[in-house]
Amino acid sequence: MLIELWNRLRWMASQKVKELTGNFSTAADCNMDCKTCCLIDCDKGHYYTAGNCLECPVGFYCPGGRAAPRKCPVGTANQLTAQADIMACQACPDGYMSSETRAGCLLCPDGYSCDQHSGLWKSCNPGQYSPEGELECRVCPQGYVCPDGRNRQHCSAGQEPDPNYTHCVTCALGSLSTKETPGCQPCPAGHFCPDGFTAPPCPAGSFKPGEQFCKSSDSSCLSDAAKELQEESLSSNTELEI
CATH class of the missing domain: 2.10.50 (Tumor Necrosis Factor Receptor, subunit A; domain 2)
Structure with a gap:
């Protein structure tokens, strides 16, 4: 009776292991503790651990037998379970990196x-x-x-x-820039640039000799309008420094 019960238990254990997608056998002196002496050969796409055959997780591939899961290489990913070989690891698209778990790709x-x-x-x-x-x-x-x-x-x-x-x-004195220009540009002919972002035309009777202010056409002195703008600019710069 005891022998029959023992054989029955061993048969039930073998069926349980088969359900876990592995082939089961025991050593001659094996008891029912499959963590120590059951001989399990897991199917492909599964791996062996603690007496059981488990499905291979995402990010890995499992050749079967008693081999541990193998992580997909860097730059590849696998989003499916129960994969048996490295072909399951697909290269990430351009602009993407494989995640640490290899379960997917990230931008x-x-x-x-x-x-x-x-x-x-x-x-x-x-x-x-x-x-x-x-x-x-x-x-x-x-x-x-x-x-x-x-x-x-x-x-x-x-x-x-x-x-x-x-x-x-x-911008340096005598040049200007706007939001449409990539950088500071020389002040255009016939205009003066007192603040770096505006370029009003020179007043009548004056001209711009390559400077930020216009000069009188009949002397080397600044025109009255240019003098006022120069004084305003200097006053503004002094306030900023303070």
């Missing part, structure tokens, strides 16, 4: 350059930027500054980017 975040082969992300340097989904950092576009490698800021009228594209600087 390269803005402000970073991304290496699909190594899986490394590197922040862009100041003066550069990178939109989401771009793998390489770009030089900050004309008329903009990129102070932190991520955000782009358009310079205001009367300003232009510094040579490193990290902050805006005021």
Whole structure:
């Protein structure tokens, strides 16, 4: 009676293991503790752990037997369970990186350059930027500054980017810029540029000799209108310095 019960228990254990997609056998002196002596050969797409055959998780592939799950390579992902070979790991599209779990692909975040082969992300340097989904950092576009490698800021009228594209600087005297221009431009002929962002025409009877103010056509003195603008500009600059 005891022998029959023992054989029955062993048969039930073998059926349970078969349900877990593996082939079951026991050593000659095996008891019913499958964690120690049951011999299980898991089917492909499954892996062995603690006496059981479990379905291979997403992000991995499982060749079967008693092998552990194998993680998909960097730059690939697998969103399906019970996959048996590396062909289940699909390359991420351009602009995407594989997630840490390899269960999916993520867009390269803005402000970073991304290496699909190594899986490394590197922040862009100041003066550069990178939109989401771009793998390489770009030089900050004309008329903009990129102070932190991520955000782009358009310079205001009367300003232009510094040579490193990290902050805006005021236009030099005798030049101007608007929101439509990429940088400071020389003041146009027949106009004067007292503040870096406006260019009113020279008053009648005066001309602009390559400076920010107009001069009288019959002397080297500034015209009255130009003098007033110069005084206003100097007063404004003094207040800013204070």
